[in-house]
Amino acid sequence: MANILYIDDEISALRAISAILKKEGYSVYTATTAEEGIEVLKKSPIDCILLDYRLPGMNGIDLLKWIRVSEISVPTIMLTAYGTIEKAVEAMKLGAHHYLIKPVDTELLVNVIKEAIEKSKGISKFEKIDAPFPEIIGKSKVMQDVFYIMKMVAESNANVLITGESGTGKELIARAIHKKSLRSSKPFVIVDCTTIPENLLESELFGHEKGAFTGATERKTGLIELAHEGTVFLDEIGELPMFLQKKLLRFLQEREIQRIGSTHRIKIDVRVISATNRDLEKAVKEGTFREDLYWRLNVVRINLPPLRERKEDIPLLVNHFLTKFSKENNKPLPQLEQEVLEALINYDWPGNIRELANIIERAIVLSPSGVISIKYLPKKIQEKTGWPVKEESTLNLLEFEKSLILKALNSTGWNQTKAAEILGISRKQLRTKMKNHGLLSSPDED
Template sequence: MEGYRIKVLIVDDDAAARKILQSRLGVMNVRTLVASSGFEAMEQIRREMPAIVLLDLQMPKMSGIDVLRSLKREGLDVTVIVVTAHATIEAAVEAIREGAYDFITKPVDSKHLKIVLDKAFERESLRVQSRCLQTEMEGRFVQVIAENQAMKNLLQLAHRAAGSSSTILLLGESGTGKEVFARNIHRWSPRADCPFTVVNCAAIPDQLLESELFGHEKGAFTGAHQLKKGKFEVADRGTIFLDEIGEVQASIQTKLLRVLQDHEFERVGSTRTIRADIRVIAATNGDLERAVREGGFREDLYYRLNVVSIKLPPLRERKEDIPALIDHFLRKYAGELKKPLKQLSSDALDGLTTYHWPGNVRELENVIERAMVLSTGEQIGPEDLPPQLAAGLRREALRGKKFHEAVREFKQWTIQDALKRSEGNQTKAAELLGLQRTYLAKLIRLLEIKAAPSLTEKDRP
């Protein structure tokens, strides 16, 4: 565990014993904190959130057992190793029942201390990895796809910024991939082995957002039946992604400013200060500068968020990325839907490349998923795209063509679309088009529209 960024709190009323443990942990390159009483230990745990506590059992006023019971009552999740004299082994067993992870005896043997701590470090590392794996699976980590030079430049900027703990503000229209960008920054950072926590500030009602971010004490408000850790506590040593930061109300903005400045906050209903080692990435599709001018967003908070600013371009400005994104989504949904991998026809690909994409990458993903679900052919063609998109692509394809050529192609497309919707039944297709069946049959011959394989002999022209 050498080099692993972990805090160990030493709790003992004997100053000499604290000093000995500090010295031995210093050799192991571990960051140490100290407390001389049970009450001070609880304050340190609430404030610093150490991963491991070395807890002396024999202390006046508030014993080690009392500390363990307080930790359980408050829901503070730390790995506790109790330290006990030879004559109090029964007390050590009781401590294990109260939630302690292990125990060591006094006088402390250096080799045994290292063995017990190594086990505790490994346990803590596995717990962190488990949390990281859970958040990664929930977020379905995706690599940023960039053929566009502007996007490549932004990725280089993000790589450089990832190595620090500075706050990053991601700007851009909805659907441009700000969360994907944030996840990559976290993965490139020294915090990659710790949690990546997402909070969608716009999706949580104002009255619940404060509790979601900072946690609450039992009884803090109606319905607060037990202590709850907030996202800032959960994200300790990792990264927290605050999406739609512009939607946060003024009272919470004040608390966010303190977290960014001092890395401190209190749970709702508590006056106890908690410290968190976190990196904040915020995102918005709004104009924060305008919100500041109009008084809807704190100017000091804006400047604390805007240390490194990255504005993601809309998909219509990075069309070089569209073929690669299409290929990625085709492979993704072929796997998820357990279907053969399909390709787009040249007409469909050309159409998707020229479309203006108001919904950006998110809209493109939805279009490809829909096509993979509904397509029955070996290829995905324009007819497999959403009607409004297919119609727009058809208009784009007809633009610039001679009148009679454009009319002929539009008639072909309209009849083909009606035949597809009627599953090849010409009678139903004629009804959809408001035509006589005999006239539709004539148009099919004149326009050289091939009959679908599913047509019956009765329906063939």
């Protein structure tokens, strides 16, 4: 027996159609508002939704958008007495299975419901479609290509080079490959080539013996050695100094390391995954990156697309971040007003997924009513919708400071170090101001 959710504020229609469907053997849940319908969807397994277009509060189109963002794989049939071609087209674009005009022919309705449920068989009633890497969100063609390469390479020992702009999730991809590999029970060690001072990087990578240099008061085990039998992730490998590129190449060729100050070589079994936002082929031509090292690292390459090239994934990412950040900030799961999702999809996202995450958390924190409207998005995103935005001359001091910080962050793809340089303050001062303005997602964000 299939479960039908029928949402309609017209009580007589609600009763009449519910009675017909019950005679056909269906179990019928009813709601008079979209908000009530959402609560039913959260609590009950539903096989098909009948949805009236005109509803108090959220209308039928708004609810369709919510269903799409929430990744609910339940066929929806739109009903209305105010049908137009434009509404029908909009509903179908948003994933509606069918669109019927009231008063509905009951035989047609029953047949459409039956067809919709049969077509959706094989998909769980209120679950996301299975993905090979559930921690990574994306159903676009470009991401499916990425998943295929990840799946093929995961159980091998081949070195992997992950390329892509800042904020596209390169570390997440590396972690997912390690998790699916035969080394998953062993360490996953991260080496950030941009944050470790150059004079300490060799020691951090390969370790040192006691007395090897001034200040070496005890033996230190290097990060590569700590990753023995596991995976070492060399983040931003393009920033590795030339003198260390040669030593890393030797390690990749011989799978042995030598601590600074030692004559003893240690055999290391480790899988190497590296990542960069630089064009390494260009760096090779310019002489700033060794060609032999490039080919050692680039056995299998995974190029992550920027968010602007996978916009069909934005609703899924938005839903993920709404759930994540509302929980982290002790807020109820908010609703998005109609134009908000459209604005997010239309924006080009220079800071990629990291920028999207920041903006969603900011909107959750700033919206007091549990409904995110366009005014809680940054100015440059509002401008994409034609929403009236305050001129900077009308902002108070705090608003003006926040506006300047957002401009600097957006112009640098949310790179805090570069934004701080533009603003003429230290990175620490910038982070303090970002925290005060609700712009900092987490203590470790960069």
